[in-house]
Amino acid sequence: MAEPQHILDCDVLVIGGGINGAGIARDAAGRGLSVVLCEKDDLASHTSSASTKLIHGGLRYLEYYEFNLVRKALIEREVLLRAAPHIMWPLRFVMPHARGQRPAWLIRAGLFLYDMLARRELLPASAGINLRRHAAGQPLKPEFERGFIYSDGWVDDARLVVLNAIDAGEKGATILTQAVCQKLERKSADWEATLFKPSCGQIRVNARYVVNAAGPWTAGLLHGAVPREEAGRLRLIKGSHIVVKRIFEHDNAYIFQHPDGRIVFAIPYEQDFTLIGTTDLDYHGDAGQVAISEDEISYLCGLASQYFAQPIVPADVVWTYSGVRPLVEDGADAKAVTRDYRLEVDSNGPPILSVFGGKITTFRKLAEEAVDHIAKALDNRHGSWTHNACLPGGDLFGAEPQNRSVRDFTQWTHAQQARYHWLPPLLVARYCRAYGTRLHTLLSERADVAAMGEEIAPGLYAAEVEYLRRYEWARSAQDILWRRSKLGLHLPADTADTLQAWLNAHPLAR
Template sequence: MAEPQHILDCDVLVIGGGINGAGIARDAAGRGLSVVLCEKDDLAAHTSSASTKLIHGGLRYLEYYEFNLVRKALIEREVLLRAAPHIMWPLRFVMPHAPGQRPALLIRAGLFLYDLLARRELLPGSRGVNLRCHAAGKPLKPGFTRGFVYSDGWVDDARLVVLNALDASEKGATILTQAACTRLERKAADWEATLFKASCGHIRVNARYVVNAAGPWTADLLHQALPKEGGGQLRLIKGSHIVVKRIFEHDHAYIFQNRDGRIVFAIPYEHEFTLIGTTDVDYHGDAGQVAISDEEVAYLCRLASEYFAAPVLPADVVWTYSGVRPLVEDGAAAKAVTRDYRLEIDSHGPPILSVFGGKITTYRKLAEEAVDHIAKALSNHHGAWTQNACLPGGDVYGAAPNNRSVLEFDAWARAQQARYSWLPPLLVARYCRAYGTRIHTLLCDRAQIADMGDEIAPGLYAAEVEYQRRYEWARSAQDILWRRTKLGLHLPADAADRLRQWLIEHPMAK
C-alpha cells in the first residue's frame, strides 16, 4: 500500500459512528482531548437508527431484577429530555390488562417501583385507567376494560447520533464518515490505524488511545487489534419493527403483553402512522444486511391484532426496519439478555477501550464513564460536563438544560411559525422538531420561498439538503430521507430517484 496522503495525530481515535461512538467523541472533545471518529458507513447507519425510538427505563427489566440498569435509565430520561427537547419529548403509555396476563397487583407494584426509583420533574406518575372511558380504549377490543398508564419518552434516534457528532465536531473533533478502519496496530507509544475513505484515499491516524465502539463488529475489531488476546463476547439480537397507517387518533402509545412473556409497543409515528415493535431473535448472519423476516412480520401483526379491534395484517405494512443489538452475552433467553453495558479496557501498551452492550437511554452515562477512564489514562483533568449541557438545537429557552424547554416547546415552535410566516406552518413545525434552534442557521438570509432553492420533492427544499450536507454529514438520498428525516415515508415513490439525481447535479463544494 502506498504511503497515505493524509496523516492525523490525535489523543483518541473512536471507531464507530453509532450512538456510543458519537457520545464518547462528544464527551472527549468537550474535555479538550483531540478526537478523530471514523465510521465505515453513515452516522447511525445500523443499530442506532433501528431502535424503538424510546427514552425509557425499561419497565420489563424489573422482572429480571435489573434494578441498577432501570434506575440509571430512569434518571437519564429527564437529563436527555432537557438536553434535546426538539428531538425528544414525554410520552404516556397505556398497558391494557386482561385475565391470564401478569397479575394486576404485580403490574401495579412494578409501576409503583418504576415511579420511585428516580426523581421525576417532567414526567407524571403511573395510574390505573378505565379503558371504557379513556380515549385509548376506543381502538381496542371491547374485552380490554382496564389498564395502566405510565410515562417514558420518545426520541428521534438517528438525529440523536447526528447531534452528538455535530457537538463533537464543534468542539474540535474530526468526524470521518464513509471511512472504514482497514488496519489497527498497536505500537510502542501509540496506535497506528489506516482508514480508507473513497473521496480521499487512505488516511493514517496515530492515536494515544483507541475506543472500539463498532457495535455489532466490536468483537471483530478487537480481534483485529489484539489477535492473541481473548475479548468480551457479544450476542447479536435482531429487533424488527413494522410501520402501518395510523391505527388510533390519540397521542398515547401502547405497551402490549404477549403470552410468551415478551412485550410489544404500538407508538404514534410521523403523524400519519403507527410503529409496532420489537422482536427479539438471536441473529447469526451479516450484521450489515439485517432485514425483517416474514415470521417476524406475522408475529407483530398477530400480537397487535389480539389487542386492536381492527386487525393488523401483513398487507397493511408500509415500511419495516431491523437492527442488530450488540448485547453482552449472559446466557439468558433473547428477550432477557441484559441491556446494560460493559467497558473492557486493555492497557498492555497504548490502551484500547471496547464497548459491549448498552441501550440508547444510557448512552450519555456510558460515554461519561468511558471518557473518565480515557481522561485518567491521558492525564486530562477537565471532568465530566455533559449532564448540564444542551445538544445542538436544544437551547430553546437558554443555553443550559431546563424544564421550560421541554414543557413549553410547542409555544416556542408557534413563535417560529410566526417568525417564518413566509413558509408553510407545517414545514416550520417539522424544522423546529428536527433542528431546534438550528432552524435559524438553516433559514439564515432567507426571507421568501424562492430563497429555499429547488423543491426537490414536496416539502424538501435544496436549503435543507445543503444544510444536512454541510453540517450533518448527509451524502446520499438514504441518509437524507431515512435518517436525517423520515420523509421517505411521506414522499412519492420517485422522490429518492429525484433526490439522487439532484445530488449528482449539485456536488458539494470542496
C-alpha cells in the first residue's frame, strides 16, 4: 500500500460524527487539546438525525425506575435550551387520559415527580386539563374528556450536531467528513489510524488517545482495534417516524399511550406538518441501510388514529425516516432498554474510550465525563467549560447563555427582520431559527436580494448554500435539504436534482 499522502498528529482522534462524537470533540478542543474528528459520511447522517427531536427527561423512564437518568436529563434540558435557543425551544405536551390506562391519580403523581426532580427556570409545571375546553381537545375523539399537560423541549437534532462541530473547529479541531477509518492500530506510544477521504486520498493520524463514538458501529470498531471476546455490548433498536400534513393548529404536542406499554408522540413539525413516532424494534440488519417498514407505518397510523378524530392512513404519509439507536444491552424488552450511557476505557496501552448508549438530551454531560477521562490521562488541567457556554449562534443577548434568549427569541427575530428588511420576513425568520446570530455571517456585506446570488430553489439562495459549504461541511443536496435544513419537505420534488446539478457546476473553492 502506498504511503499516506497526509499525516496528522493530535492528542485525541474522535471516530464518529454524530452527537456524541461532535460533543466530545467540542469539549476536548475547548480544553486546549488537539483534536481530529473523522466521520465516514456527513455529520449527523445516521442516528443523530433520526431522533424524535426532543430535549426531555424521558417521562416514561420513571416507570422503569431510572430516576438518575431522568434527573440528569431534566437538568440538561434547561442548560441546552439556554445554550442554543435558536435550534431548540420549550414545548408543552398533552397526554389524553383514556379508560383502561393507569389511574389519573398515578399519572398526576408521576408528573409531579417529573416537575420536582430538577430545578426549572424556563418551563412551566404540569397540570390537569379539561379537553372539552382546551384547544388541544378539538382534534381528538370526543371520548377524551380529561388529560394532562407538561413541559419538555424540541430540538433540531442534525443542526445540534453541526453546531458542536462548528464550535470544535473554531477551537482548533480538524473536522474530516466523508473520511472512513480504514485501519486503527495500537502502537507502543500512540494510536495510528489510516483514514480515506475521496477528495484527498489517505490520511494517517497519530493520536495519543482515541474516542470510539461510532454509534451503531462502536462495538465492531472496538473489536477490530482491541480484539477481545467481550468487546462491546450494544443492542440496536430501530426507531421509525412518519410525517403527515399538519393535523392540528395549536402549538402543543401530544403523547399517546398504547396498551402494549409503548408511547407515541405527535409533534408540530416544520410549520406545515405533524411528526409522529416512534417505534422500538430490535434491529439486526445493516445500520447504514435502515428504513421504515409497512408494518411500522400502519402501527403509527393506527395508534394515532385511536386518538385523533380524523383517521390517519398510510396514504397521508409524506415522509418517513428511521434510525438505529445503539443502546446498552441490559436484557430488557426493546421499549424498556435503558437510554443511559456507559463509557468504557481500555488503558492496556495508549487508551481508547468507547461510548455505549446515550440519548441526545444528555450528550453534553456524556461529552464532559468523557473528556474528564481523557484530560486526566493526558495530564490536561483545563477543567470543564461547556455548562455555561453558548453553542454557535446562541449568543443572542451576550456571550453567556441566558434565560432571556429563550423567552425573548421572538423579539430578537423581529429585530433581525427589521435589520434585514430587504429580505422577506419569513426567510429572515427561517435564518434566525437555523443560524441564530450566525445569520450575520451569512448576510455579511449583502444589502439587497440581488446580492444573495442565484435563487437555486424557492427561498434557497446561492449565498446560503455557499455558507453551508464553507462553514458547515455541507457537500451534497441531501446534506443541505435534509440535514442542514428540512427544506426538502417544502420544495418541489425535483429540487434535489436541481441543487446537486448546481453544486456540481460550482465546485467549492479550496
